[in-house]
Amino acid sequence: MAICIGIDAAKVVHWAVGIDGAGGVVLDRAVENNPAAIDAFISDLRALKGDVVIGIDVVGSFARFIEASLLAEGFALVHTPGIAVNRAGQGFAGGERKSDPRDARTIAELVRTRDLRPVLADDDTRVALRLKVGRRRDLMQDQVRRIARIRGLLCGIHPGLEQAFDLCCKGPLALLTRYVTPAEIRRAGQARIVAHLKKTPHLHGGATLARRALDCAGTQTIIVPGEAATAELIRELAAEALEARQKIARIEKDLEGILSDHPDAALIRSLPGMGVVLTAEFLAAIGNIGRFSSADALAAAAGLAPVQRQSGKRAGWRRAYGGDKVLKRVFYQSAFCAVTQKDPLSKAxxxxxxREGKHHTQALIALARRRVNVLWTMLQRREVFDPKRNAA
Structure with a gap:
């Protein structure tokens, strides 16, 4: 008889509930997040009569220790996504009530009644990938907000300069670390601006950038109230943006080194459109391809499989709104890259x-869905992408 365990993971105290095949509770207890308490919990699991399957709502993060402990002891572990737990909990008596024991019981019921994806043990390479990818994502999100803030401030005091430059590039950011207002740029002149830009490593085209900045400064003579304070804040944000660019570049270099040790990286990168970053994000998101029994399962996890809509006499299909957003973005972005890089098969x-009448986004989603099949097959067969094969 199978015993289904649900674990509601937390930073300090996990809660575990076990039910048997008939839904009767056989275990209900708190588990502190420390080695001694988890060892005692494992002993209790060993004492249960039957095959134990454990569901957990968090993978990695603060649940990594208990996850690794259970996998090391040979227990079968499956993932119950938090959104599934929340929605399933509303179907039980009490509806909107929320507590750790209640969530753990809901997880156990999902393990008993649903076919959930397994959680497999990670190695050091996969963990390093996941950490580096997460750190890069945080830096990129902060950078987007930072650049938007610089644009808003600069547009208020020197709109011509904001419109003339792409502030995502290194050169304009280097300029803004010192020269912001029209008066500052005019006083500095061509030679001083170029000399300042030369201090930034690997920056080319400083003379052209300086001339464009002087042209913008020459068209504005008005001094906006609060210009000096705004310029000081822009200089600070521009310096932070340059530093963030360096950190992101170092992480991407580290990712390339980590991928060289991953057994699947070379296969994935052979598919057009899958560069270093997208390959790393894909591997960090899926963990182990063995978690997905088919290409359809992988597409469903990414939210790229169509969803049936049927009610009465009406029936049809619509695009899925759920799924792993990171995984969906990887496939969509790689499809976009393959098309823009003129990969013949992807472009065709x-x-x-x-030509069938789909707009741009629909066509890219259809291409992303097709690439799921190709990538899953490549990983199963351990073969690099071959554009000459008919299946491609």
Whole structure:
């Protein structure tokens, strides 16, 4: 008889509930997040009569220790996504009530009644990938907000300069670390601006950038109230943006080194559109391809499989709104890259979908879904992408 365990993971105290095949509770207890308490919990699991399957709502993060402990002891571990737990909990008596024991019981019921994806043991390479990818994502999100803030401030005091430059590039940011207002740029002149830009490593085209900045400064003579304070804040944000660019570049270099040790990286990167960052994000998101029994399962996890909509006499399909957003973005972005880089097969598929009447986004989603099949097959067969094969 199978015993289904649900664990509601937390930073300090996990809660575990076990039920048997008939739904009767056989275990209900708190588990502190420390080695001694988890060892005692494992002993209790060993004492249960039957095959134990454990569901957990958090993978990695603060649940990494208990996850690793259970996998090391040979227990079968499956993942119950938090959104599934929340929605399933509303179907039980009490509806909106929320507590750790209640969530753990809901997880146990999902393990008993649903076919959930397994959680497999990670090695050092996968953990390093996941940490580096997460750190890069945080830096990129902060950088987007920072650049938007610089644009808003600069547009208020020197709109011509904001419109003339792409502030995502290194050169304009280097300029803004010192020269912001029209008066500052005019006083500095061409030679001083170029000399300042030369202090930034690997920056080319400083003379052209300086001339464009002087042209913008020459068209504005008005001094905006609060200009000096705004310029000081822009200089600070621009310096932070340059530093963030360096950190992101170092992480991407580290990712390339980590991928060289991953057995699947070379296979994935052979698919057009899958560069270093997208390959790392894909591997960090899936963990182990063995978690997905088919390409359809992988597409469903990414939210790229169509969803049936049927009610009465009406029936149809619609695009899925759920799924792993990171995984969906990886496939969508790689499809976009393959099309823009003029990969013949991807471009031909995209053009065919456009001729069928699909708009740009629909055609890219269809291409992303097709690439799921290709990538899953490559990993199963351990073969690099071959554009000459008919299946491609």
């Amino acid at each position: 598929f995209y053009d065919r979908k456009r």
